[in-house]
Amino acid sequence: MLPGLEKFYEFLVLAALVGVLIRYTPVLPARWRVPVAVIAVLAVICYMPFTVGTFRTSQLTTITIWSIVAIGLNVLTGYNGQISLGHGAFVLIGAYTAAILTDSESQLGFFDGAQWPFWTAMIMSGLVAAVAGVAVGVPSLRLTGPYLAVATLSLMIALPSVLEKYDSVTGGAQGLHPRQPPVPGFLDGILERPEWFFFLAFVTAVIMAAIAWYVVRSRWGRAFVAIRDTEVAALAVGISVARYKVLAFTISAFFAGVAGSLVALASTGFVSPQTIGIVLSINYFTAIVIGGLGSIMGSIIGGFVVVLLPDLATDIGTALFGEQRGARLWPTIYGSILILVIIAMPYGVAGFLHRAAAVKPADIAGAISRTPRNALAYLADTRERLTWRWTERDGKRGDAP
């Protein structure tokens, strides 16, 4: 074992390295590299549940689920340019739909009380969330930028109160405890419960990622990007902007809804209005920006970042400030890392990796030799700016354009 590194992280590093390795294998034909790399990474991740223990397995499940949300959100924000800070609401809608549909108890007076099989409930969760997506997407047509951000955020703020109000259906503040699907017969004895949940989420995520991959490369995807880049031009070449914007919202909400059903069925087995809070909802947005906008791989990286970074920050905090203080100061470190990452990688981790692939050893040597000078220059610059001088008329430099 590498010093100080848990097995779980070792495997993650391994997965990443295998991916990079195959992606740049000299002997492999160029068109095979990406698919083979993806399959190899997935294979490593598939092996992980059998060796990293049940806690890490369930954490992997969470990461997988959040990645689905992030992929969906990236279709909306990264490819179509519409901001949503309220995607947690769609996840919550999906989670409640799945919980209600698979619940065998009385809540289901409407639907004859029959309990739905989990996979139909998952699809239904996606569809219900998609309908909600249309309902939000249509009014959102008139809104852009910060106005859209606040409008979607208010959806997330409002939803928990609504869920608590109608507690005859939603179980109120105490939430619902849906029956989690048991390990199916043909896998009995092969998979333990946590592993089954992981593979349920994992297979769903792979399917959803494939759908997203197909969508963003289809006519729809090109329309999304065209609208993001210049809406007026897209309109001018005959793209129905309104239709595609609503479509992006719908697709993205569908992803969130499916992920929500997994939260209820494969992850927590408990849904309450607090299951997805405002902070988590905003975290999805953080995930895609940190991971990389307009990149499916970036969304998945984002999923890893939002789940694992708090743990990492706690470890750093404990190392720096001792156990008690570290446990209380971790968000400070978490926030600092977010800021540093976004300053160092303006196009997210995925964008950074793309650029890093083109880097040559000489560039690195050059960068290292320049670093002290750059840092000094930056410090001097900052110091000068922080000095409070108001008169700039005496010919000294202002900010260069």
Place this chain on the structure above:
Amino acid sequence: MIVSRRYWLWLVALAAVLLVTAAACGDDDDEEEESPAATTAGVSGTPSGEVGPGVTDTEILIGQTNDLAGTGGTPYGVITPAMEAYFNKVNEEDGGVCDRDIKFIAEDDQYQPALALEKAKKLVEQDEVLAFVGALGTAAHLGAVDYLNDPNGDGNHDDGVPDLFVSTGFSGWGAVDKWPWTIGYIPDYVSDAKIQGTYINDNFADAKIGILYQNDAFGKDYLTGLKDTLTGTIVSEQSYEASATDISSQILTIKDAGADLVFLGTTPGFAAKAIVTAHTQDYKPQFFQSYVNSHTTLASLIGGGTTAEQLGKGFTELDGTIATNYILSAVEDADDPAMVEHKRIMETFGGPTVSTLTVYGQSLAETVVEALSKACDNLNREGVLAAAESIKGFSPSVIWPGIKINLGPNDHYAIQALQPVQIQADGTLKELGKVISIED
């Protein structure tokens, strides 16, 4: 060069992959070493039963989840270091429990149910704690409680983890058939409502009653308890969201309905707000309020500060308000020997500044130590649960005198007695009758 310069990255990656693969696959043998349960069973010492997870010859490992960093917006993070300070004291001055030191691990759940579950899994499966103690927050712990009672999800409860002394008054924790491994700690809110409801029935039979409650499990417990108990007329029930900034609308509606007695099923900020709003509207009903509101905190909130003058102003407004109490106050009871000792423990063993929350933390830690010390012969999960269930007539030193903790296999509520008190204009509490217990 054999490989062109473009492939330097590839070479580096290849080397790294080999290294990591070797590291990841070559260390399967360390897992057995880490499991303390396997090696210590039957070793000399007190235990006669089989030793459970988290117990070694020298240590007992217990865990907790809490909103440590305050990300969830609660101030309860401070309870954890207070408990830790008390455990340190037990380890260093009293020789530990069952000849072993207590080792206490807390994880941050950010007050989110999903994270509470994740951290519970970490504590149980990775750190292998013997028991969960004093988990914080109704909303958060609801996420973890199903798991703790049935970790493998097979539907029966034989493999649970003791989930002792949950630190919220949610009335559901004592549901033995649903969650047999869970024991609540503080008086549950329904009981508080019932005790106060009975008092209202006896002394304010003709009152027109208004109820203000927080729209969550906490407030709704109060509503349920009151509605079950009250025989008088309820003229208005108003609720507010915990995230609200203003409750004047609700107070005005209650006033408009003509209530002359108002019950506040609210947290401190909102209780203070309600009383201030009512008084500025020339509305002076008899207030009743939940035990979660310490009267000194309320007085300082109403008076605008902690100077004697401001507190005086606050107490003038609070004069006559009736509440219940179960724990000593860090302020008025500062001279009580138990509180002097509490202050010493917090200062000597690295605890936080003394406040109501640290007092609470110590009472919780004392109860945990009591439960563990009864389980010495049987230091495993079943043994700890049975030991906790066998606690009878125990009073932590910082609890209101006369209040005892009684538990049993079918009684999973720890503190079930409260002292009704009336706040006086000089800031003292007048006891109204004796401690009321609703044990069974």
Place this chain on the structure above:
Amino acid sequence: MNVLAVLPHLASYLLAPQPWDNLELFFDQSVAGIATGSIYGLVALGIVLIYRSTDVINFAQGELALFVTFCGWSMIEAGYPYLAMFALVILIAGGLGAFLERTVIRPVEGAPVLNVVIVTLGLFVIFNSLTAFIWAQGELPKSFPATPIGTELETFDFGILTLQQHRVAVIIISVIVAACLYLLFNRTKLGLAMRGTAQNRVAAQLMGINTGRMLMLGWALSAMVGAVGGMLVAPIIFLDLTTMLRVILFAFAAAVLGGLDSPPGAMIGGITIGITQNILSTFALGPVFFGPQLALPAALLVLVLVLLIRPTGLFGRHAVRRV
């Protein structure tokens, strides 16, 4: 749960009080709404200010204000007089705002706008955590003194209207702050330079404006306004870790409702939301479909409806689309 269960809901809707049934209550609720709304408005003003001068929505605004307000609380505990504390806190806030602009905002200036949002979210987490670390040791919530004008407990009587003195102070100070800002932006060269910088940075630079300094000033000003907001809110809803979060969400709504580039719009938006919340929860549809439990969603629904009619808020300028 079935369809029949809706019938009692409908019945109680028909029986629910309407505004004209109880004018006094209606009036009281409106006044209470104005007082709360003016707070949302004041915090919204800080948001609008930074948006106007830098084109960024600062999610850390509230937590920054919370942090400096807690600093103020410590000063009061240490025995500082109120006015000295007030001035010091504003100074600290200004310095902190300028410092943050220089150290963490500037490096992402040229980057996509969402990156700046992430930086402010990072700052949000940092300041929230620092506040919790430093001040959440003892009991929360903590009390905060009101301005010397008057406290929450005492009231001014204006005939039919009874107002808490501190609420009057809030309204007065809000008006003063808004007026100062109006004068600054519309009557001084500095204000002109700041507006110019926000509108077109390159053109402003060509005109010889030190745009970097203007941006820094924008952040400092907005942090200062936020601090004033924090210190005025604290006596009303007390100081705990969620104090500003509870306010800032409504402040965002208020800013957007009024139009993100309109300072008067922020105040009006805040007051509108305050009143709507109170009225909707008391009357008409209120007790049945909304009730106090749904006052919050109801107010947000109004926000969204207004945005549908005016996508840039009540007083915002319409965005021009360029190819």
